Ligand SMILES: *[C@@H]1O[C@H](CO)[C@@H](O)[C@H](O)[C@H]1NC(C)=O
């Protein structure tokens with residue numbers, strides 16, 4: 259009896275949490291294996307998903323917003339996915355919920371929200387969540403946070419008041435969706451399933467008609483470890499982390515053979531400072547080195563915390579004058 263009562267309860271819960279309106283985007287292009295596997299996984303969980311990805315690989319563009327001024331130029335869309343001369347945006351011939359846009363990741367997310375979403379969703383519907391990624395390669399710590407196009411599309415969406423999550427997978431192989439083996443253990447399918455599982459956890463018990471999935475100004479950065487053939491890491495547990503802690507920034511070194519600059523990774527106090535968040539959480543860089551998925555909650559309120567900013571502001575008082583002091587300073 260108890261068993262069947264529990265089953266009824268969970269079946270009821272399952273009904274109330276399904277069916278988010280999701281905008282899915284990325285930076286490795288609309289034709290990448292990870293984003294297409296994630297599209298399938300989210301759809302199979304009952305969500306309404308609109309995929310709008312860059313026409314070509316747009317890694318490392320951060321939050322820069324560059325719009326096209328010409329149609330698709332040579333050599334065409336990523337992996338031959340769009341012919342030369344095609345319009346700067348368009349959809350898959352067989353699926354009107356799979357689109358490309360020839361801009362940077364942040365520009366793609368904004369174009370999707372303002373131009374494509376209104377054609378695919380009713381005016382009384384809204385996007386509940388922007389899902390960006392999973393990226394081909396990890397994006398760990400503050401340096402990658404600003405640099406990554408995957409995360410750039412997510413924080414641009416948060417700035418547009420829409421809850422957003424950015425996902426990055428340790429496996430950095432740049433692959434077309436046409437190379438997906440169809441196996442559950444294909445790294446793209448593992449990343450897609452884990453993304454859908456995370457979205458289910460985020461949506462659990464939330465009525466999105468009444469409340470937001472995340473507070474205003476807040477997003478989540480997720481890093482999966484590396485999956486691949488023969489790798490036993492296929493079910494990494496989700497682990498709460500913070501952005502700083504063991505994080506790296508570039509140190510420039512001159513290659514003696516070529517004379518040109520390159521970089522090595524440097525761990526500095528500056529990048530690993532703990533001003534915000536829970537100080538005792540492990541850093542995502544450290545956690546990701548094991549078979550674990552890091553989950554860091556970020557905010558786009560970049561102002562320094564009051565206690566940290568106050569002495570700086572007080573020191574600068576002579577150039578501002580007392581009239582500019584906030585009340586209670
Ligand atoms: C871009 O493509 C559109 C749609 O095919 C076409 O109408 C337009 O003339 C093209 N613009 C340029 C600058 O080639």
Ligand SMILES: *[C@@H]1O[C@H](CO)[C@@H](O)[C@H](O)[C@H]1NC(C)=O
Pocket residue numbers: 429430431433444445484485486487489
């Ligand atoms: C990453 O995925 C590709 C494609 O499945 C695979 O060939 C490669 O071995 C994987 N890399 C690692 C380090 O597991």
